[in-house]
Amino acid sequence: MSKQNYIIPIFVPQLGCPHDCVFCNQEEITGIKEQINLKQISERIDDYLATIPRQADRIEVAFYGGSFTGIPQQLQQDLLTVANKRLARGRINGIRLSTRPDYIDSKILDFLKQNNVTAIELGVQSLDNNVLAAAGRGHTREDTLHAVELIKEYNFGLGLQIMPGLPSSSEDSDLATGRGIINLGPEFVRIYPTLVIKNTELARLYQRGVYTPLSLKEAVGSTAKLLNLFRRVNIDVIRIGLQPSESVNQKEILAGPFHPALRQLVESKLLLTKIEEKLKEVSVGDKMRITVHPKDLSNLKGQKNKNFVYLKKEYDINEIRFNLDDTLVRGEVVVDLL
Numbered sequence: 483m484s485k486q487n488y489i490i491p492i493f494v495p496q497l498g499c500p501h502d503c504v505f506c507n508q509e510e511i512t513g514i515k516e517q518i519n520l521k522q523i524s525e526r527i528d529d530y531l532a533t534i535p536r537q538a539d540r541i542e543v544a545f546y547g548g549s550f551t552g553i554p555q556q557l558q559q560d561l562l563t564v565a566n567k568r569l570a571r572g573r574i575n576g577i578r579l580s581t582r583p584d585y586i587d588s589k590i591l592d593f594l595k596q597n598n599v600t601a602i603e604l605g606v607q608s609l610d611n612n613v614l615a616a617a618g619r620g621h622t623r624e625d626t627l628h629a630v631e632l633i634k635e636y637n638f639g640l641g642l643q644i645m646p647g648l649p650s651s652s653e654d655s656d657l658a659t660g661r662g663i664i665n666l667g668p669e670f671v672r673i674y675p676t677l678v679i680k681n682t683e684l685a686r687l688y689q690r691g692v693y694t695p696l697s698l699k700e701a702v703g704s705t706a707k708l709l710n711l712f713r714r715v716n717i718d719v720i721r722i723g724l725q726p727s728e729s730v731n732q733k734e735i736l737a738g739p740f741h742p743a744l745r746q747l748v749e750s751k752l753l754l755t756k757i758e759e760k761l762k763e764v765s766v767g768d769k770m771r772i773t774v775h776p777k778d779l780s781n782l783k784g785q786k787n788k789n790f791v792y793l794k795k796e797y798d799i800n801e802i803r804f805n806l807d808d809t810l811v812r813g814e815v816v817v818d819l820l
C-alpha cells in the first residue's frame with residue numbers, strides 16, 4: 483500500500499534577504515506580502531491538520547519560501563516552537579525547512595537539531611560556478627558541497643533544489659549539475675525550470691534581450707533527462723515546476739517555461755523517449771503494443787494523445803494498443819511489435 487505522507491507548507495517571506503538572485507522576487511514567489519504572524523501560522527497548521535486523515539503515515543510542517551536559517555534567530559525559534567507544540571502532541575511527525583547552502587554551519591545545525599528539525603532542503607540551483615555567478619546567487623558550488631557534508635554528518639534528511647535554464651547555463655551544464663547532485667546523495671530533489679518573474683533582474687535582462695529563457699519544449703526535454711538520471715539511482719523527484727495555486731501568482735510570470743501540468747509533460751516525454759529508444763533496436767511493423775504501469779497511462783498517451791499521434795506518424799504505424807501491468811515499476815515501458 484502506498485504511504486500517505488502529508489506536508490503542511492508554511493511560506494516564510496524574504497524579510498530583507500541581502501542577496502540579489504536575478505530570478506527572485508521573493509514576495510511573488512511565495513505569494514506572501516505581509517509580515518510573519520505567528521497566530522495566523524498556528525491557525526493555518528491546525529486548519530491543515532483538520533483536513534488530513536488520522537491514518538496518515540507521516541505529517542510534516544515545512545517552512546518554505548525564504549532562507550529559513552537567514553532570518554533572525556528569535557523568529558526561527560518562534561516558528562519552530564509553533565511546530566514543536568504539534569510535534570509534542572503527536573499531531574505531526576517532523577519539521578523541515580529550506581535554506582541557502584551558505585547559511586549552514588555547525589552552530590546553525592546544532593540549533594536546528596535542538597529544535598527537532600528533521601530535514602533540510604538546500605536551494606542549490608546549479609553546481610556550475612559560472613552559472614551561480616550569473617544568477618547572482620552569492621554562493622559557490624563549494625558552499626553546497628560543504629553544507630551537504632555537514633547536514634549528512636548531523637544526520638538530517640536532505641533535499642536539493644535545482645533550476646535548469648539559468649543565465650549562462652546550457653543543457654550540458656544542467657545535466658552535469660544533475661550528475662553532481664546524484665553524487666551528493668540527497669533523499670529527494672525538486673526541479674524548478676527557471677521562470678522570468680516580473681520586477682526581477684532576470685526580467686530586465688530578458689527585456690533587454692540579454693537572457694532568453696528555455697522554451698517549454700526545451701525545459702520539458704532537459705527536465706525529462708534529469709528525471710531519468712535521478713530515477714535510475716532511486717532519488718525521488720518530489721516536485722517539477724512551480725505550482726500556480728500554491729507558490730506563484732501566474733500573473734507575475736513574464737516569460738519562461740511555465741505550464742500548470744509540467745510534471746505530466748515531462749513524464750510523458752520520458753516515456754516517449756524510452757519507447758523511441760526501443761524502436762531503434764527493431765524494424766517497426768504495422769502494429770505495436772505498449773505496456774506500462776496503470777498510473778502511467780495518461781503519461782503514455784500524452785496530452786490530447788500527442789505521443790500516440792507522433793509515434794503513428796513518425797514510424798508509420800497503423801495501430802498502437804496499450805496494456806496495463808501493475809507489476810511494472812512507474813516509468814517502465816515494454817514495447818511489443820505485433
Ligand code: SF4
Binds near residue numbers: 496501503508547582
Ligand atoms: S532566492 Fe536569493 S534573493 Fe531570493 S530570498 Fe532566496 S537568497 Fe534571497
